[in-house]
Amino acid sequence: MYRIGNGYDIHKLTTGRDLIIGGIKITHEKGLLGHSDADVLIHAIIDSLLGALALSDIGTLFPDIDPKYKDADSTILLDKVYKLIKSKGYSIVNIDSNIIAQQPKMMPYIPKMKEVLCKILEVNNDQLSIKAKTKEKMDAVGQEMAIEATASALLKKTN
Numbered sequence: 001m002y003r004i005g006n007g008y009d010i011h012k013l014t015t016g017r018d019l020i021i022g023g024i025k026i027t028h029e030k031g032l033l034g035h036s037d038a039d040v041l042i043h044a045i046i047d048s049l050l051g052a053l054a055l056s057d058i059g060t061l062f063p064d065i066d067p068k069y070k071d072a073d074s075t076i077l078l079d080k081v082y083k084l085i086k087s088k089g090y091s092i093v094n095i096d097s098n099i100i101a102q103q104p105k106m107m108p109y110i111p112k113m114k115e116v117l118c119k120i121l122e123v124n125n126d127q128l129s130i131k132a133k134t135k136e137k138m139d140a141v142g143q144e145m146a147i148e149a150t151a152s153a154l155l156k157k158t159n
Ligand SMILES: [Zn+2]
Pocket: 009, 010, 011, 034, 038, 039, 040, 043
């Protein structure tokens, strides 16, 4: 039995915050605003995993009104969600994702992001794809006001 899920997220760029994407800190003059660490890529991946098993979404599991999740490390949330997926008897076939940002360039950071996320998700390098795009200077993302991410996940029932 295979199940597919997709996830989407967007966070506003603001001064005075660290930019954390894919579990790593990226050097930039602005960071993403959010109740947690606002890791837009991890949030999209979490929603793709939850969506595949129709388990609702990140906002329902980790409410942004809950003080417990204030500045929460999203790698810990991802770990919790992966354990939930495993407890339902599923494993990850592959994940494909996009980070959509005008600035900074994501490409140099992607190998490290993959290293961090593959370890949490117990997948090999070739089961996790992270791609980077710009918005050609159009809309809020293109105007460097926000960063978006999308993800698709394919899960397989293993036990
Ligand atoms: Zn988010």
